[in-house]
Amino acid sequence: MKPSIKPLKNINLKLLQTFILVGEHGSFRIAAEKSFKSQSAISSQIRQLELQLGVDLFHRTTRSVRLTDEGDELLQCAQRALLEVDSGLRKIQELADIRRGxxxxxxxxxxxxxxxxxxxxxxxxxxxxxxxxxxxxxxxxxxxxxxxxxxxxxxxxxxxxxxxxxxxVLTDAFYALVPKRFIATSRKTIDLATLTNMPLLVLNRATALRSMLEEIMSERHLSFTTRYQFTQAQTLISMANAGLGAAILPEIALPAEPDPTTYVLRIVNPPLARQxxxxxxxxxxxxxxxxxxxxxxxxxxxxxxxxxxxxxxx
The missing domain is CATH 3.40.190.10 (Periplasmic binding protein-like II)
Structure with a gap:
């Protein structure tokens, strides 16, 4: 029959925190300074913990404080335990913050x-x-x-x-919505240089898409003409469907059902995409x-x- 193990009472976090301070620094004096307590108070708490456990946790001399084998084992366990408690408290606080955030x-x-x-x-x-x-x-x-x-x-x-x-979070390729009156093609792609031969429909200069397009055009010594500038992608789609120009759009803004009078062509040479x-x-x-x-x-x-x-x- 296995001997019964008596439950340990009154071993609280304060005693363990004090023990960890002494164990990590090997000094009652440093532990006292870091916890803003007297050395006698620190020594008393360590002694209380030793009496409750029934073992010595430190080898004490006039010059040094060193963990016993039991003390080393407890230090490792206590450090893991406090990390778990701290992690649990943070999760509880985060859940509370999310619910009322x-x-x-x-x-x-x-x-x-x-x-x-x-x-x-x-x-x-x-x-x-x-x-x-x-x-x-x-x-x-x-x-x-x-x-x-x-x-x-x-x-x-x-x-x-x-x-x-x-x-x-997302890579978004650029496409051209090209009225069929401007070009006849069986391909699914179009070169950027080819697009510059058409009137283009682009977003205004306050958009990153427009800045990116102008930078790439400049690098390739290309230029384009546009009579219209808009803020919303849906407006570009409507204008392209009306045959007013070829609209340059990110893939996610393309219509689910393109107008039969337009081609939807992925821009290549160079392939354009935004992150x-x-x-x-x-x-x-x-x-x-x-x-x-x-x-x-x-x-x-x-x-x-x-x-x-x-x-x-x-």
């Missing part, structure tokens, strides 16, 4: 229009008590809102600006609620679009 974000229009709604719906199902505020902004205003900390984070294209931290990311200022940490929303963005924003047209699979 507030999240504000800015988002580029093409992402907001096509990908944001399912993510927000899933977040609301999980955390109905969190208030969410969304600002739909073009790139210039989006970066400004993140810079001024008017929002917790932004969702938009990666640009070469060192003050921001970018966490990629969409969660944007924060460097060194800024997110609240638990904002962090959870970012996790959902990473999981869901790159997922398949419902009723994706066949051309997008080319």
């Amino acid at each position: 507030r999240v504000s974000l800015s988002c580029s229009p093409t992402i907001a229009e096509t990908r944001l709604a399912p993510v927000l719906a899933e977040f609301e199902r999980e955390y109905p008590g969190v208030d969410i505020f969304v600002r739909e902004l073009t790139s210039e205003a989006l970066f400004d809102s993140v810079r001024k900390r008017e929002v917790d984070f932004g969702i938009g294209p990666i640009v070469n600006v060192p003050e921001f931290h970018f966490e990629p 969409i990311a969660v944007i924060t200022t460097r060194g800024r940490s997110l609240s638990p609620a904002s962090g959870r929303l970012v996790q959902l963005l990473k999981q869901l924003i790159g997922g398949p679009v419902t009723a994706k047209p066949a051309y997008a699979m080319e």
Whole structure:
């Protein structure tokens, strides 16, 4: 028959914390300084712990304090235990913060229009008590809102600006919506140089897409003409369908059912694409609620679009 083990009573976190301080530093004096207690108080707590355990935890001499074998074993166990307790307390606090949190974000229009709604719906199902505020902004205003900390984070294209931290969540290729009156083709792609021979429909200069397009055109010594500039991708689609020009659009903004009078062609030579990311200022940490929303963005924003047209699979 196994001997019964007596339960240990009154061994609390304070005694273990004091023991850890002495064990890690090998000094009653340093433990006293770090805990703002007297050395006699530290010595008394260690002795109390030893009496409760029935073993010596330290070899004491006039010059040094050294752990016994039992003390070394307890130090390792106590350190692991306090880490577990600390981790558990943090998780409890984070859950409480998420349930009563507030999240504000800015988002580029093409992402907001096509990908944001399912993510927000899933977040609301999980955390109905969190208030969410969304600002739909073009790139210039989006970066400004993140810079001024008017929002917790932004969702938009990666640009070469060192003050921001970018966490990629989606790669988005560029396509051209070309009226058939401008070209006859059986291909699924079109060269950028070929597009410059047509009137182009592009987003305005406040958008990162426009800046990226102009930079690539300049590198290749190309130029383009446009009579119209817009902020919304849907407007470009309407204008292209009316035969006013070839619209350059990110893949996620393409219509699910393209107009029969237009081609949908992936831009090649060079292939164009943008990286969409969660944007924060460097060194800024997110609240638990904002962090959870970012996790959902990473999981869901790159997922398949419902009723994706066949051309997008080319």
